[in-house]
Amino acid sequence: MVDSRNEQWRVDLRKSHTPKERTAIERVVMPQLDPKYRITCNEEVNEGISEEQAVREATRCLDCANPQCVTGCPVGINIPKFIKNIERGHFADAAAAIKETSSLPAVCGRVCPQEKQCESKCIHVKMKHPAVAIGYLERFAADWQRNHCEQEVPKMAPRNGIKIAVVGSGPSGLSFAGDMAKKGYSVTVFEALHEIGGVLKYGIPEFRLPNAIVDYEIDGLRKMGVDFEKDIIIGKTLTYDDLHEMGFKGVFVGSGAGFPRFMDIPGENLKGVMSSNEYLTRINLMKAGRGGDTPVMQGNTIAVIGGGNTAMDSTRTALRMGAKRVLLVYRRSEAEMPARREEVGHAKEEGVEFFTLHNPIEYIGDDKGFVKAMRVQKMQLGEPDASGRRRPVPIEGAIEEIPVDIVIVAVGVSPNQLVPSSIKGLEVSNRHTIVVNDDTMQSNIADLFAGGDIVRGGATVILAMGDGRKAAQHMHEVLSQK
Amino acid sequence: MNKVVSKEKFSENVTKLVVEAPLIARARRAGHFVIVRSGENGERIPLTIADADPQAGTITLVIQAVGVSTRKLCALEPGDSLTDVVGPLGQATHIEKYGTVLCCGGGVGVAPLLPILRAMKAAGNRVVSVLAGRTKDLIILEDEVRASSDDVIIMTDDGSYGQKGLVTVGVEQVIKREHVDYCVTIGPAVMMKFVALLTKKYNVPTEASLNAIMVDGTGMCGACRVTVGGKTRFVCVEGPEFNAHEVDFDELMMRLKA
Numbered sequence: 001m002v003d004s005r006n007e008q009w010r011v012d013l014r015k016s017h018t019p020k021e022r023t024a025i026e027r028v029v030m031p032q033l034d035p036k037y038r039i040t041c042n043e044e045v046n047e048g049i050s051e052e053q054a055v056r057e058a059t060r061c062l063d064c065a066n067p068q069c070v071t072g073c074p075v076g077i078n079i080p081k082f083i084k085n086i087e088r089g090h091f092a093d094a095a096a097a098i099k100e101t102s103s104l105p106a107v108c109g110r111v112c113p114q115e116k117q118c119e120s121k122c123i124h125v126k127m128k129h130p131a132v133a134i135g136y137l138e139r140f141a142a143d144w145q146r147n148h149c150e151q152e153v154p155k156m157a158p159r160n161g162i163k164i165a166v167v168g169s170g171p172s173g174l175s176f177a178g179d180m181a182k183k184g185y186s187v188t189v190f191e192a193l194h195e196i197g198g199v200l201k202y203g204i205p206e207f208r209l210p211n212a213i214v215d216y217e218i219d220g221l222r223k224m225g226v227d228f229e230k231d232i233i234i235g236k237t238l239t240y241d242d243l244h245e246m247g248f249k250g251v252f253v254g255s256g257a258g259f260p261r262f263m264d265i266p267g268e269n270l271k272g273v274m275s276s277n278e279y280l281t282r283i284n285l286m287k288a289g290r291g292g293d294t295p296v297m298q299g300n301t302i303a304v305i306g307g308g309n310t311a312m313d314s315t316r317t318a319l320r321m322g323a324k325r326v327l328l329v330y331r332r333s334e335a336e337m338p339a340r341r342e343e344v345g346h347a348k349e350e351g352v353e354f355f356t357l358h359n360p361i362e363y364i365g366d367d368k369g370f371v372k373a374m375r376v377q378k379m380q381l382g383e384p385d386a387s388g389r390r391r392p393v394p395i396e397g398a399i400e401e402i403p404v405d406i407v408i409v410a411v412g413v414s415p416n417q418l419v420p421s422s423i424k425g426l427e428v429s430n431r432h433t434i435v436v437n438d439d440t441m442q443s444n445i446a447d448l449f450a451g452g453d454i455v456r457g458g459a460t461v462i463l464a465m466g467d468g469r470k471a472a473q474h475m476h477e478v479l480s481q482k
Numbered sequence: 483m484n485k486v487v488s489k490e491k492f493s494e495n496v497t498k499l500v501v502e503a504p505l506i507a508r509a510r511r512a513g514h515f516v517i518v519r520s521g522e523n524g525e526r527i528p529l530t531i532a533d534a535d536p537q538a539g540t541i542t543l544v545i546q547a548v549g550v551s552t553r554k555l556c557a558l559e560p561g562d563s564l565t566d567v568v569g570p571l572g573q574a575t576h577i578e579k580y581g582t583v584l585c586c587g588g589g590v591g592v593a594p595l596l597p598i599l600r601a602m603k604a605a606g607n608r609v610v611s612v613l614a615g616r617t618k619d620l621i622i623l624e625d626e627v628r629a630s631s632d633d634v635i636i637m638t639d640d641g642s643y644g645q646k647g648l649v650t651v652g653v654e655q656v657i658k659r660e661h662v663d664y665c666v667t668i669g670p671a672v673m674m675k676f677v678a679l680l681t682k683k684y685n686v687p688t689e690a691s692l693n694a695i696m697v698d699g700t701g702m703c704g705a706c707r708v709t710v711g712g713k714t715r716f717v718c719v720e721g722p723e724f725n726a727h728e729v730d731f732d733e734l735m736m737r738l739k740a
Contacts, residue, residue: 192700194566231568237505258702269707269733278703293525293550369736416701
């Protein structure tokens, strides 16, 4: 990382403003669509920052000698290098610097919880200032490149003719595929669904991550020579043994945690009660209510159960599908919500009603089997539990009945067992995750690596990408030793 | 990819398509299904694989036109392609030598029943088949069923062919006249419910192939969940076949009526 920092332009840039001048600049505010307008459509809420805003924000960065922000990034983006390129107006160079280690910059700039990662380590935070808006700048660089330049293929090693299979086209698989292609491998990604992108397509809605942007980054991988095969389920259409017979020398499993959890309470199988995966898949992937043949139930009052990003996505999607009233029901308080602050803020601005410290205990149906009400137990916070969060405890007798037309259950996902259960001898935990060496992402089967939610349970896009990157590096080491 | 090789109309609303799908044809076993999609805005719908030819690389699908998506599929002609065909999905039927196996199918349920009764016959079972339909035109695949059955009983609601009456009449006849070791039933949920009630009375172990609403078909959404033995199960990954005596058919029927 020292290399680029010592280049003359960076030395000069550092001298152009004093640290005091840099820290005096206020953090950029992301322009966004008006809440009243944005719930009428599916347009991206965050509008992105201008060139001028980007340069000013980049000037806030002190170009630390020992940049801690980089340690907070699971894919190790050279953050000062790209930010300083923005400061000097070399936007394409900024984008190229990100591409060195990240396959999906426009995606990560939008959906990463930067406040918990790179930005949490920014020197400004130590000085009690808001962190440099690394996420906004990453997004700016990726968007600028997409809007102003031909898509370029990054530096690639010579083709080595070794075939590698990737199971699943979500963030971990895409990140792995990009890195292996750069290292010279012939990579084929197998996807079970009819669209490439995993949760980026079926889960995260367009108002947070437009599909066109995901497709652009996937096209970038295609240009690098990565092949994509849709409608193929490894373990069903082709087995792990078939992949061997087809000549694949390494397999990366990034099949995700797509198995929805339910709460196992009375009435959960009533019509109108569905998993967030089902609700979001129907709308995002299948275009229900937006020209697709796939139907989705509509209702005036929609309750979403849970406090994560998926719950926020579901509430905000429900508003855009025309619900008059959307309730977010979460058993802890707002402080414990795992969702990003920004998403919680957006949901509130858009009119989602928060029922924190409430937990559903039963759904009540009408004579045709449609849900018509939910019984919720009011909670209070007790002692901290194993996760360090204060445990929600029911307040005896405090039960309320709330009329609802639709309930969306977003209380988490488990790893989908379909792929791991089809591979003989593969070590799987009792949580159905694939067991891997944390440092190498290698499973107990020497040529099988895994990463993302199939290893972690439900986690984040960027952690999945970090796993893909780590797996690529170690699979490359293993294969080059032979 | 996914090209329609041939087409046959069984009746006004029931169409058979033979579709190119070499990987699926090779991997599929009796009881498996596929998810298909027709058109870029198309819906994903589950269809059981009625037959497959691994040499030719084709699978056979029998489709009853009941809504937008099934009508689109039935309108496909040889040479057209399905946008997506993915599978084989679900758990294959457990095939073993039980002794006498009673296979009862209603309406288009006979199509998915056919590969199961063939496999049961090949495993050395005596196979007795009961085919049921509202009227003569809706009895499908009779010759194919006869070719792999030791005996076939046909039931029609209106008596236009075979015996007059519901499928359960035929099932009870068989159970009363000979020992039945195992029963497989595929058809409308209400039909399977009454077959299950009947075979429970006679203590005949019975497997039903459930037709739940599905979206992805790979276990990621739970749209297809049913209650079996008091527990919520996903039809697409754990099914489609379950012990019929443990299935909550009333809930299944309720969930099918959206």
